[in-house]
Amino acid sequence: MVTMSESEVDDVVPDLEAILRQCIAAIPPGRVTTCGALAELLGDRQAARWVGTWLVEHTHLEECACHRVVRVGGRLGRSGIGADVQRDLLRREGVAVLPGGVSEEAIIGPQELASLLGIEDEDRPLRKLRAIQEDLRKKVIITPLPADPKDCAGVDVSYRGQWAVAVYCRVSWPGGEKLYETSVVERARFPYITSYLAFRELSPMLSVIRKAAREDQLADVIAVDGSGLLHPRGMGIASHLGVVIDRPTIGITKTLLCGQMEQKELLPGGTLAVEWEGRHLGVVLRSQRGHAQPVFLSVGHRIDVEGCVRVIRPLFAQHRLPDPIYWADRLSRALARQLK
Known part of the structure; x- marks a missing residue:
């Protein structure tokens, strides 16, 4: 894997x-x-x-x-x-x-x-x-998903001092039922510096994904709390992770790290295109339930923009973030607070 x-x-x-x-x-x-x-x-x-x-x-x-x-x-x-x-x-x-x-x-x-x-x-x-x-960017594959996924997982990392808590949460698709979650704790080896997030979070994310894989819980698509190709060098954590594990990944963020978005009204359930360096690499997506604040989706690896939207759109409940990321974020924060 x-x-x-x-x-x-x-x-x-x-x-x-x-x-x-x-x-x-x-x-x-x-x-x-x-x-x-x-x-x-x-x-x-x-x-x-x-x-x-x-x-x-x-x-x-x-x-x-x-x-x-x-x-x-x-x-x-x-x-x-x-x-x-x-x-x-x-x-x-x-x-x-x-x-x-x-x-x-x-x-x-x-x-x-x-x-x-x-x-x-x-x-x-x-x-x-x-x-x-820049070398890994050349290995990113943008392609439609071969078929609809049966499940989707979210991965996120929270911190307490020098400790990183990575959580993997798998849900059914398109229903969004929580099927599995697991976590790992390890020492953070790299600081937070804008546009270098992958070198801080890749190790704990890989650890928790390996743990899920050993328990036969690897999802068809993995959503990552971080950018994909919408990144200053076209290699955010979602794309970096996707290339390393060679699996479909989607980047999800609350803010736009780079790119230009369409200037139109964003209705519930709607999307606006985001371009970077002349390429359509992501969208702004607002949940169908009408949460006031949207999220930004970007291609990670082995998926295209349309696939990102199709996978993530049904996975919103009452929250701004889609369920796999919402649950991974919530649990990682809770576990980090428990660390001494």
Whole structure:
């Protein structure tokens, strides 16, 4: 069922926290850098938000040089040790700290820092992950379902600290009767960074799908709480998962990550086309029961847009999300709350 081994999936996921610590340790005394520069060093400026969050929440070690990371423009206050301590440490190292922040001369950019670390452009971890996404995108198959499914499953992941709880919920099609559900808990190995969700959630999703497969509960179609081809690089978690397990998958989200939608009134049960890069890859779908807020469907793998709509449209009950995703989301959140 799964075409990529568990070790292969784990091997491509870098220890981004360890790499970030190495980058921060390379900042020489008397100099500082920014979250954005560190994100560029990791391979994508979109990681700047995570870098900032990590600085506030990380376990501060005695040898940690996190005080050498400042905000845009040299402003203090990004480190979890507090602005006052950060100011004192920087001044001891000879950094001129002005009322508005550190002097511009003290700020080291990503290229200079990369040179100090000996990191080439192709070595940056997020750049490597983008290359994997771009390669997998070529393997996505867009095709009509060979027949109506007999069932559909939803998979979702919730978190409690460093722990990920993945839930798989299988329902009948088109009736939506809940037939089976199961879960797994494992340590999250990758942070949340926009457009890299698959590298955070693929491992727990595969674990729970393997568990369902061992119990002969694998559904004909799997709906995923995340984007499919409606993704900046055309490889959201639904498509990534679909290619790895080589099974029909559908991406379902509450917001549109990318693409352009038709500007028309959306009636209950209706759809509006969503295009990305000139291709019709998804729809906005409102439940037939008339929930005020719609959802966004996108092709994952081994299905087409019409198939996505046909499979998901009958599976709405009283909720905004279709039942397989609603139940997987609800149970994963409940189990995550129980973790210590």
